[in-house]
Amino acid sequence: MRNSRWTNLIFQLIAVILALGFTTLVMLIAKAPPLDAFKNIIIGSIGSWTKISDVLISWTPLLLATTGLLITFTAGLWNIGIEGQMMIGAVFSTWVLRLLQESTLPPALILGLAILGGMLGGALWALLTGVLKTFGGVNEIFGGLGLNFVATSINLWLIFGPWKRPGVASMSGTIPFPETLWLPTLPGSRLSLWALGLALISIVLVYFLLRGTYFGLRLKAVGKNAKAAYLLGVPTWQYSLAAFALCGIFAGLAGAMQVLVVYHRLIPSISSGYGYLGLMVAMLVNYQALWAAPVAFFFAALNIGSIQLPVVLKLDSTLSGVLQGTLVLFVLLMQGARQKLGIRN
Amino acid sequence: MTDNCQLTTANRQLTTMTSETLLIGLAGVLAAAAPVIFAVMGETFSERAGVINLSMNGSILLSAMGGFAVALNTGSLLLGFLAGAGIGALVALVVAFSSITLKQSQVAVGFVLALLTRDLAYFLGNPVMGQPGPRLQSLPLPGLSQLPVLGPLLFKQDLMTYLSFLLIFLAWAFIFRTRPGLMLQGIGERPAAAFVRGANVNRLRYFYTILGGALIGLAGPIYSLSVKAGWKGTISGLDGIGWIALSITIFGGWNPIRAALGAYLFALLQWLGLALQPILPGIPAQVLQVAPFPLMILTLLLVNIGDSEWVERALAAMPERQRRLAEKILRALRAKPPAALGTTFDSE
Numbered sequence: 001m002r003n004s005r006w007t008n009l010i011f012q013l014i015a016v017i018l019a020l021g022f023t024t025l026v027m028l029i030a031k032a033p034p035l036d037a038f039k040n041i042i043i044g045s046i047g048s049w050t051k052i053s054d055v056l057i058s059w060t061p062l063l064l065a066t067t068g069l070l071i072t073f074t075a076g077l078w079n080i081g082i083e084g085q086m087m088i089g090a091v092f093s094t095w096v097l098r099l100l101q102e103s104t105l106p107p108a109l110i111l112g113l114a115i116l117g118g119m120l121g122g123a124l125w126a127l128l129t130g131v132l133k134t135f136g137g138v139n140e141i142f143g144g145l146g147l148n149f150v151a152t153s154i155n156l157w158l159i160f161g162p163w164k165r166p167g168v169a170s171m172s173g174t175i176p177f178p179e180t181l182w183l184p185t186l187p188g189s190r191l192s193l194w195a196l197g198l199a200l201i202s203i204v205l206v207y208f209l210l211r212g213t214y215f216g217l218r219l220k221a222v223g224k225n226a227k228a229a230y231l232l233g234v235p236t237w238q239y240s241l242a243a244f245a246l247c248g249i250f251a252g253l254a255g256a257m258q259v260l261v262v263y264h265r266l267i268p269s270i271s272s273g274y275g276y277l278g279l280m281v282a283m284l285v286n287y288q289a290l291w292a293a294p295v296a297f298f299f300a301a302l303n304i305g306s307i308q309l310p311v312v313l314k315l316d317s318t319l320s321g322v323l324q325g326t327l328v329l330f331v332l333l334m335q336g337a338r339q340k341l342g343i344r345n
Numbered sequence: 346m347t348d349n350c351q352l353t354t355a356n357r358q359l360t361t362m363t364s365e366t367l368l369i370g371l372a373g374v375l376a377a378a379a380p381v382i383f384a385v386m387g388e389t390f391s392e393r394a395g396v397i398n399l400s401m402n403g404s405i406l407l408s409a410m411g412g413f414a415v416a417l418n419t420g421s422l423l424l425g426f427l428a429g430a431g432i433g434a435l436v437a438l439v440v441a442f443s444s445i446t447l448k449q450s451q452v453a454v455g456f457v458l459a460l461l462t463r464d465l466a467y468f469l470g471n472p473v474m475g476q477p478g479p480r481l482q483s484l485p486l487p488g489l490s491q492l493p494v495l496g497p498l499l500f501k502q503d504l505m506t507y508l509s510f511l512l513i514f515l516a517w518a519f520i521f522r523t524r525p526g527l528m529l530q531g532i533g534e535r536p537a538a539a540f541v542r543g544a545n546v547n548r549l550r551y552f553y554t555i556l557g558g559a560l561i562g563l564a565g566p567i568y569s570l571s572v573k574a575g576w577k578g579t580i581s582g583l584d585g586i587g588w589i590a591l592s593i594t595i596f597g598g599w600n601p602i603r604a605a606l607g608a609y610l611f612a613l614l615q616w617l618g619l620a621l622q623p624i625l626p627g628i629p630a631q632v633l634q635v636a637p638f639p640l641m642i643l644t645l646l647l648v649n650i651g652d653s654e655w656v657e658r659a660l661a662a663m664p665e666r667q668r669r670l671a672e673k674i675l676r677a678l679r680a681k682p683p684a685a686l687g688t689t690f691d692s693e
Contacts, residue, residue: 030469078452137649138642141399141452142595145588146645149638276460283453316471316578318464325461329439332454336447 011338015330022326023319032315040312041320045305053191057262059300061086061254061271063199065278066285066292067206068250073287074210075243076223081129081144082251082275084151085122089252090270091155092121093259097177098163107180114181115198115256122252123245125151130244134237140244156268163266173267183260192261199257200293202250207289219243251275277303280328286335299324368497370616376502378605378612379509380405380567384590385597385604386516387560391437393520393599394553395533395685396444399455400436401561402587403462408432408565409583410470413576416566417478425479426505426566433562434555436462441554445547448689459587467578474578481505481571505567512560516601529553533683536690546690564590589638596644598680607644614640651675 027034045055065082072079079085096117100110129147132138158174165175185192210216221229222239230236258270281299285291306320384401391398398404408429416425436458444451481503489500499510520526528549531539536546568583569576589611597604650656656675660668 026465026468030471078456080456132642132646135653135655136646137652138645139595142592142645143642146592146638146642149585149588150642153638280457280460283457314471316468318467321460321464322468325457325464328457329454329461332449332457333443333447336443336449340447 126248437558
């Protein structure tokens, strides 16, 4: 047991080294200074309190997306449609704010309703993928991908159509909400402890849901072998739909946070790729909730750290994506290599 | 009287003008579908062999950038296309190695590669971004291009578009009319049976995945050296094409002819979206460009729904004549994936 844990660690270490090596190679091909780039990423992400709070702001939606995905992965589902679920969550949240911003309700209540609205929107959009899968036989990967593009077009249509700024519609989004409808942040910072707290509560909840409950156990059974679970009396499709809905709730919450905390309006790229990044984080932690938070933090740090690369080193900021992708790829490959060697020994 | 006559002439001119622009538009649709056809045929080969290459979206972007960069630096279009095919083959090799040899999830590795190769394309493509580069010239076929209607439609295209026509029929004939094609179907449907008949299942899967990857990789330079010449980074407008190609593969039911129809339908819709824009000013361009996606979901639904239990129950409750008709339609639309798609094969 102990032995296997050590080999596991060694293989993962090799994966990390290979990923760093590959990324360095890519930079050399691009005639970029690798050490300067890595240094810039580190300073740009944890070099100051402002940077760390930026990382935490970016960590929130990423952790929420990963949290939701842990549920669908446990049920054996590839919820690639999470980007769209975040987007529709943001749309619903904006909708609630637009409906109630003129009303006499206390702002705290409006904010609460907007959060709930976001969760509802995400859940409904996720259920759409789920229903297409369970009743229409449409694989969740293709249904989800298609719905992502549909969600994007709904979002764009709203921004350029019914919800456009007075005067001219633009890619910069809808008109910002009044400050009373912003979720409170720390003084002098854009970091909201509310958003951070909700994300942390979510991951803890899901950790216990998957680990310590009857529901989690049966969900695992559905994910491992749906047919066997069905024969043992687990209502399979209901569990699949429940997994989609739960994931959608967290995705929608993430979308709502983007509106209420970060942008204070609806923008075209409101989900910012956090859904896809969440899929990568979930794969990297091998679908286990325990490591989701630190790995998501690391990925968020890479994203924030690479923002200044174009300015300082004239490099494209997608370098963080290259590093994240190679990391997940090599971890998957080393996992396979370890299993292959394990069989032979 | 004269006035009237002039009016008729003008009218006639107007109609010939529009039918000419229409013809040019449709010829453009055929050209715009060419890269999609290469990608879809590549994916069809790969999936027929049992391997899903989910990396397609990023693969096309990286090969588009790579092909453009190589053609720009060497001045050789041929090298550009070869570079694109090479990049696609290399990405497919990673998919094949991790899924066939290391037995990792094809979906997981493919998805990671889709994102990774996309980011690589944007990162490495930074220096060549926005530069004017070489472009494939159109190659009107002597004689044939003079034909009325068909000439401007089919025979004033560039080389890769002609090859895309050819590829559809070659792929179809290979899969359904040759012995190796039969074996290809076998390793995707019943690998164990193919193995017993002497096929080296995993080696063939490697071969077809890499061949498919090379075809997918050709789609990239067809964009960057012809259809949407140049490399413009994130605004190249290529992000998403691979995902569409993936769904067209399914819509095509792993049959090259039907898949080609899907590709042309998609290209037609995109063109219509742009052509209709002046008529529908209230709808932003971004919305019209994603119009094919709801349709894609709908087609996937139609392709698959015939297998659902509740549909069968609903059909059973229908009156005889309507049921027959409904069953006929569903059967015509239905497409079953290769039975062993996404699974690994062990000869032991």
